Amino acid sequence: MFFVGIDIGSTASKVAVRGQKELEFVLPTGWNSKETAFQIKKNLFDVYGIDVTNNDVITISTGYGRVSVPYADKTVTEITCHAKGVQVMHNLKSCTIIDVGGQDTKIISIKDGNVDDFTMNDKCSAGTGKFLEIMCNRLGLTIDELFTFANKGKVLQISSMCTVFAESEIIGLMGDGNKREDIAAGVVDSVATKVKQLATRHGLRNNVILTGGLSINPIFIKILSEHLGQPIIAHEKGRFAGAIGAAVIAQK
Amino acid sequence: MIKLPDNFETFDEKRKKGFIALMEEKEKGKKVVGTFCSYTPIELILAAGAVSVSLCGNSEQGIPEAEAILPKTLCPLIKSSFGLAISDKCPYFYFSDMILAETTCDGKKKMYELLNEIKPVHVMHLPQGQNGPLSIEAWKEQIKQTAKYLGDFFNTEITEENLHNAIVERNRIRKAILKAYEVTKLVPSPVSGYELSSIIEATDFHFTDDDIVEYLETKTNQLLSNYKPLDPNKKLRPRLMLTGCPHTGVRDKIIKKVEDLGADIVVLDSCAGPRTQRILVDETKDPYEALAEKYLKINCSVMTPNDGRFEDLKAVIEEYKVDGVIEMVLFACHTFAIEAHKTKKFISEELGLPYIRIDTDFSSSDSAQIQTRLEAFLEMIS
Ligand code: SF4
Numbered sequence: 103m104f105f106v107g108i109d110i111g112s113t114a115s116k117v118a119v120r121g122q123k124e125l126e127f128v129l130p131t132g133w134n135s136k137e138t139a140f141q142i143k144k145n146l147f148d149v150y151g152i153d154v155t156n157n158d159v160i161t162i163s164t165g166y167g168r169v170s171v172p173y174a175d176k177t178v179t180e181i182t183c184h185a186k187g188v189q190v191m192h193n194l195k196s197c198t199i200i201d202v203g204g205q206d207t208k209i210i211s212i213k214d215g216n217v218d219d220f221t222m223n224d225k226c227s228a229g230t231g232k233f234l235e236i237m238c239n240r241l242g243l244t245i246d247e248l249f250t251f252a253n254k255g256k257v258l259q260i261s262s263m264c265t266v267f268a269e270s271e272i273i274g275l276m277g278d279g280n281k282r283e284d285i286a287a288g289v290v291d292s293v294a295t296k297v298k299q300l301a302t303r304h305g306l307r308n309n310v311i312l313t314g315g316l317s318i319n320p321i322f323i324k325i326l327s328e329h330l331g332q333p334i335i336a337h338e339k340g341r342f343a344g345a346i347g348a349a350v351i352a353q354k
Numbered sequence: 355m356i357k358l359p360d361n362f363e364t365f366d367e368k369r370k371k372g373f374i375a376l377m378e379e380k381e382k383g384k385k386v387v388g389t390f391c392s393y394t395p396i397e398l399i400l401a402a403g404a405v406s407v408s409l410c411g412n413s414e415q416g417i418p419e420a421e422a423i424l425p426k427t428l429c430p431l432i433k434s435s436f437g438l439a440i441s442d443k444c445p446y447f448y449f450s451d452m453i454l455a456e457t458t459c460d461g462k463k464k465m466y467e468l469l470n471e472i473k474p475v476h477v478m479h480l481p482q483g484q485n486g487p488l489s490i491e492a493w494k495e496q497i498k499q500t501a502k503y504l505g506d507f508f509n510t511e512i513t514e515e516n517l518h519n520a521i522v523e524r525n526r527i528r529k530a531i532l533k534a535y536e537v538t539k540l541v542p543s544p545v546s547g548y549e550l551s552s553i554i555e556a557t558d559f560h561f562t563d564d565d566i567v568e569y570l571e572t573k574t575n576q577l578l579s580n581y582k583p584l585d586p587n588k589k590l591r592p593r594l595m596l597t598g599c600p601h602t603g604v605r606d607k608i609i610k611k612v613e614d615l616g617a618d619i620v621v622l623d624s625c626a627g628p629r630t631q632r633i634l635v636d637e638t639k640d641p642y643e644a645l646a647e648k649y650l651k652i653n654c655s656v657m658t659p660n661d662g663r664f665e666d667l668k669a670v671i672e673e674y675k676v677d678g679v680i681e682m683v684l685f686a687c688h689t690f691a692i693e694a695h696k697t698k699k700f701i702s703e704e705l706g707l708p709y710i711r712i713d714t715d716f717s718s719s720d721s722a723q724i725q726t727r728l729e730a731f732l733e734m735i736s
């Protein structure tokens with residue numbers, strides 16, 4: 103048997119397989135999540151020989167594009183899948199998950215193995231991957247470069263929480279001849295501050311786990327944990343938490 | 355002269371019908387008083403020989419018109435109520451002879467000043483707390499003065515006898531509404547929250563009390579006869595309460611959605627819900643005293659403190675065997691938004707039940723996000 107978890111996020115789509123084989127891969131979501139779902143099906147077959155239409159394959163889709171996977175046997179929300187994924191990856195019964203996603207940021211508390219409360223920031227792109235992406239474009243940096251620069255810079259306060267205003271603020275800072283390092287540090291600080299606000303409002307337990315694309319970025323982990331005043335636990339497969347969770351749920 | 359609004363021809367069929375029906379009532383000489391809030395002592399209106407109609411906006415309609423005058427960052431309920439009124443789109447406002455309002459939240463009470471420019475608005479001064487010194491006395495005095503105002507306005511006199519009769523009538527309707535609400539005490543509930551809310555809302559469109567009571571009794575009996583015990587092979591759907599701001603504007607977005615996802619809303623806990631309907635007016639007391647007592651007992655976040663709401667929540671949750679609570683807060687509703695902090699604590703810590711808060715307005719722009727939240731909430735419960 104194969105258990106396939108597909109997490110269609112706003113920027114990246116993550117796939118995890120459990121059962122006879124254990125593997126993960128990621129694809130950009132592109133503009134059409136149906137197309138992405140089709141591409142995933144093709145990859146699973148061409149590269150790994152897994153045919154999702156077979157009876158011995160159970161597929162669960164999750165993420166904001168979960169309904170765009172026509173061959174999924176079931177859809178489960180990213181909240182439940184993240185919670186499941188983190189628990190099996192970290193072997194923890196109680197913790198708080200911070201997931202910084204492309205389009206939203208969520209905080210999930212887990213108590214005795216179950217989701218006990220969650221908060222989502224999805225109305226506004228402050229504190230999400232989208233914010234970083236826009237600022238990177240503006241600064242002419244890749245995400246990795248942004249963090250490398252930020253690590254060397256001195257935080258230049260970016261006071262606007264709104265992405266559109268923050269972008270003009272950055273243009274102003276650039277025009278004033280500020281160092282890119284300092285602006286980059288300001289951008290990262292702004293994301294960490296916003297995540298902290300959301301997390302504080304929600305309430306944090308011990309064992310704070312970071313998931314999502316930034317969970318393999320040591321500089322972001324360092325800066326965020328300084329903001330939270332608490333160590334952050336991350337996993338090299340942190341971005342796959344939702345997909346792994348979906349695969350594990352499929353197993354049951 | 356009674357005439358239709360100038361833009362009548364541009365309305366859809368439903369709206370046209372609403373206008374015509376009300377116009378016929380007006381031609382028969384009916385007096386109409388528009389209201390916006392559960393604190394309005396409707397008995398006064400009845401005793402003055404008029405009918406009351408609820409004018410709360412509950413859709414995006416009117417919002418663009420309202421935003422030409424009111425701040426964009428105002429509660430959608432206020433914006434839509436105001437917009438419908440100023441654009442002559444709501445038959446009830448259009449045919450209202452006057453508006454009876456109260457000083458509740460800041461947005462509403464200031465909006466009434468603007469409304470007063472197009473229609474007579476009488477604003478009752480509602481105390482800001484239920485237990486403050488002289489709260490009850492002041493409110494009783496307001497009710498008395500309003501009775502005088504209505505009497506003068508409609509060229510009649512509100513006698514104690516009229517008022518007493520109105521109290522008895524309204525109590526009868528309250529009991530009928532409460533009975534209908536109580537159908538969902540059955541496990542599993544024989545009616546969806548969506549359907550039940552449509553049934554109860556429809557009472558706004560029946561004009562005589564006998565009609566309303568008869569309609570409600572028929573519906574209640576029908577619903578009761580639909581009851582079937584739980585099929586032993588099936589799982590009981592989670593029984594939820596919807597609390598927070600008035601929810602008529604988010605019926606599709608929240609009530610329908612969560613019920614489509616597999617739960618039942620068994621308590622519509624708004625200011626018009628069971629917790630308010632079950633407070634009757636004492637028929638044996640001085641009518642003014644009795645009205646003051648009844649209406650001041652309504653627990654709304656505009657009161658400070660509003661501790662009674664928590665007692666109500668607890669009692670209703672137990673009676674209706676609620677498994678989880680959804681709190682809906684309309685954008686820019688400060689009183690409910692702030693109080694939600696306490697509600698959450700109370701529900702999750704004191705009562706140990708799952709709680710989710712949804713902040714929204716009447717637009718459909720966030721329906722995908724709301725769907726995810728509700729779905730995740732249900733996954734969390736089951
Ligand atoms: S929520 Fe409060 S202010 Fe609003 S209508 Fe109800 S009782 Fe009145």
Ligand code: SF4
Nearest residue numbers: 429431459599686687
């Ligand atoms: S929902 Fe809140 S802000 Fe809106 S009218 Fe009612 S009390 Fe006022």
